[in-house]
Amino acid sequence: MKFDPFVLPFTLGLIFLLGYLAVKYTAWFTSLDRNDKSKVMTGFFSLSLIRAVKEVFLESLLHRRIFLRNRLLGFMHMSLAFGWFLLILVGNVEGRVYRPGEINPPYIPIFFRFFYANPEAFPFHRVFSFAMDLLLLLVLSGVILALVKRIYSRAYGMKRTTKLMTGDRFALAALWFIFPLRLLAESFTSAYYGGGDFLTGSAGSLLGNVLPAGELYYPAWWAYSLSLGIFFAALPFSRYMHIPTEVVLIFSRHFGMAETNKRTSFTEIEINSCSRCGICLDACQLSFAGGIRNVQSAYQLKSIRYKSIQPNESLNCLMCGRCASVCPVGIDISSIRMITRNEMNGRPPDASFSLQPVSKTRKSDVIYFAGCMTHQLPSIKKAMQTIFSRAGINYWFMDEHGGICCGRPMMLAGHREQANIMIEKNRQLILESGASILVTSCPICYKVFAKDYNLNIRVMHHSQYLFELAEKKQIILNPLYESAVYHDPCELSRDLRVYNEPRALVGKMAGLIPSAYEKENTLCCGNSLANFFASNDVRLSITRDAYEKLNAGDAQVLVTSCPMCRKAFEKVSGVPVKDIAELVVKSIHKNEQQHVPLQKKKIHTESRPLVMQE
Ligand code: SF4
Numbered sequence: 245m246k247f248d249p250f251v252l253p254f255t256l257g258l259i260f261l262l263g264y265l266a267v268k269y270t271a272w273f274t275s276l277d278r279n280d281k282s283k284v285m286t287g288f289f290s291l292s293l294i295r296a297v298k299e300v301f302l303e304s305l306l307h308r309r310i311f312l313r314n315r316l317l318g319f320m321h322m323s324l325a326f327g328w329f330l331l332i333l334v335g336n337v338e339g340r341v342y343r344p345g346e347i348n349p350p351y352i353p354i355f356f357r358f359f360y361a362n363p364e365a366f367p368f369h370r371v372f373s374f375a376m377d378l379l380l381l382l383v384l385s386g387v388i389l390a391l392v393k394r395i396y397s398r399a400y401g402m403k404r405t406t407k408l409m410t411g412d413r414f415a416l417a418a419l420w421f422i423f424p425l426r427l428l429a430e431s432f433t434s435a436y437y438g439g440g441d442f443l444t445g446s447a448g449s450l451l452g453n454v455l456p457a458g459e460l461y462y463p464a465w466w467a468y469s470l471s472l473g474i475f476f477a478a479l480p481f482s483r484y485m486h487i488p489t490e491v492v493l494i495f496s497r498h499f500g501m502a503e504t505n506k507r508t509s510f511t512e513i514e515i516n517s518c519s520r521c522g523i524c525l526d527a528c529q530l531s532f533a534g535g536i537r538n539v540q541s542a543y544q545l546k547s548i549r550y551k552s553i554q555p556n557e558s559l560n561c562l563m564c565g566r567c568a569s570v571c572p573v574g575i576d577i578s579s580i581r582m583i584t585r586n587e588m589n590g591r592p593p594d595a596s597f598s599l600q601p602v603s604k605t606r607k608s609d610v611i612y613f614a615g616c617m618t619h620q621l622p623s624i625k626k627a628m629q630t631i632f633s634r635a636g637i638n639y640w641f642m643d644e645h646g647g648i649c650c651g652r653p654m655m656l657a658g659h660r661e662q663a664n665i666m667i668e669k670n671r672q673l674i675l676e677s678g679a680s681i682l683v684t685s686c687p688i689c690y691k692v693f694a695k696d697y698n699l700n701i702r703v704m705h706h707s708q709y710l711f712e713l714a715e716k717k718q719i720i721l722n723p724l725y726e727s728a729v730y731h732d733p734c735e736l737s738r739d740l741r742v743y744n745e746p747r748a749l750v751g752k753m754a755g756l757i758p759s760a761y762e763k764e765n766t767l768c769c770g771n772s773l774a775n776f777f778a779s780n781d782v783r784l785s786i787t788r789d790a791y792e793k794l795n796a797g798d799a800q801v802l803v804t805s806c807p808m809c810r811k812a813f814e815k816v817s818g819v820p821v822k823d824i825a826e827l828v829v830k831s832i833h834k835n836e837q838q839h840v841p842l843q844k845k846k847i848h849t850e851s852r853p854l855v856m857q858e
């Protein structure tokens with residue numbers, strides 16, 4: 245077996261890293277509950293395994309998602325990750341070809357040119373020399389781009405990057421030296437022994453003319469090995485822990501694991517998968533519109549990982565989900581924030597906590613739940629009451645007199661246990677009604693009913709429900725405006741992917757102007773209930789910025805599907821702002837006034853007489 249003492253730093257660093265990862269990942273696996281353990285065990289013997297391998301190739305090596313968002317950044321990540329992977333892979337193949345029948349220790353493919361300085365006696369040596377030089381060049385281009393990004397990130401269209409921690413500095417310095425030192429080591433070796441190709445051969449010729457290659461090649465191999473050893477030893481204590489952990493995350497997801505309401509090993513895997521790439525920083529409205537630049541997801545995840553959580557970081561967030569939608573790793577950041585809020589609160593349910601009955605269940609086909617915010621804008625709930633009546637729906641207005649909360653505000657404040665008590669109470673009321681559909685006017689309530697209530701009935705946002713009524717001709721809509729801009733509320737669009745029905749519905753009443761900030765790229769209106777720190781001034785600048793970016797001033801009306809968004813935009817808008825239900829009722833009204841005489845239909849509700857407002 246070929247050996248030289250200079251391989252020790254690399255070998256010891258590698259042994260330490262593999263040992264650390266084995267202990268860490270085993271600990272995570274053993275603390276999974278039985279259900280998740282069984283998902284992992286069965287996942288390995290299912291098609292999910294192939295899908296996971298494919299995603300690892302596309303995302304951990306090629307960095308496809310980053311590439312689609314920012315080509316230069318994507319190329320930088322790809323050249324470092326994929327280039328390094330190929331150097332190891334081709335190095336291993338080369339080792340097998342040159343040493344047939346021998347088991348190569350891990351350092352042989354890494355330091356191949358030291359042990360086989362002039363491989364001309366071996367088959368395919370030209371092919372291997374060329375391929376290895378090409379791959380080294382690819383990785384070096386990534387190192388240069390990474391240096392440029394650290395010095396001048398604006399060249400990549402990035403306004404901000406994250407700061408380095410001590411562990412990061414060690415790992416990063418070592419990482420930057422690894423490949424230039426490999427180039428030097430191989431070039432000096434080439435100058436002294438011959439060999440090498442277009443890169444190491446040419447660099448060797450140049451260097452050999454001005455430097456004593458015979459004296460320098462051995463120290464260069466030591467330096468290369470040392471930089472690798474330091475990088476491996478520093479990796480677990482740095483952001484680069486994301487490299488192996490992201491692979492674990494991809495497999496875990498494909499095996500069916502996801503965030504729950506409590507911190508689990510999956511949460512730890514997600515937290516350690518953050519590369520602090522900084523892509524989420526520029527996406528955050530608190531940063532680019534509100535001037536708050538120390539609470540974004542990269543910082544929050546770092547604080548959780550290093551156990552230095554600040555209330556400001558956890559609570560100063562709109563929970564708009566923009567950061568999660570751009571995160572190339574796909575970390576479920578909002579769920580992690582919610583878990584953190586709950587942990588910060590840390591109190592068990594108050595023993596004196598009780599719920600006062602404010603509503604009695606009534607048998608109905610449809611339940612309408614307006615939501616607390618809708619009660620602040622009575623025109624929306626009144627529009628819905630009118631529509632239900634006109635369509636002849638047997639409905640029960642569950643929170644007609646207020647006093648019932650869906651539970652989301654308590655969750656956002658970190659009172660998950662109390663929220664669960666409330667949810668269970670509401671759930672019983674809903675199920676006893678015998679209704680097959682629950683309709684709500686608030687996207688936040690919609691999200692909670694859909695995700696946390698475990699109801700075996702259809703849960704719909706009113707934009708979806710009204711679209712269905714219109715499609716079934718239970719309501720007849722008339723054109724109202726030539727131009728309208730539709731604003732997607734965060735929960736409805738990014739979270740629950742309700743894009744099409746509201747657009748189709750608005751399209752029946754107005755000419756819809758597309759926006760660059762719609763669907764997944766929608767902007768928070770600034771009125772988010774989830775933020776406990778932002779001042780009114782910050783909120784107002786977020787609203788103004790969102791309004792300007794929507795170019796709503798170019799349209800005759802700004803339409804949204806959320807009472808809070810409607811309220812926020814009203815403060816800054818130069819054009820009328822309407823909830824989609826208000827638009828529908830106006831459209832029906834116009835239709836009936838122009839074409840069809842109003843007919844009173846029998847309605848089954850205990851609601852007070854309707855007063856239509858616009
Ligand atoms: S949360 Fe995602 S986008 Fe933000 S720094 Fe981490 S990996 Fe990058």
Ligand code: SF4
Binds near residue numbers: 527
């Ligand atoms: S959820 Fe929204 S406000 Fe919170 S950090 Fe992400 S982008 Fe910023």
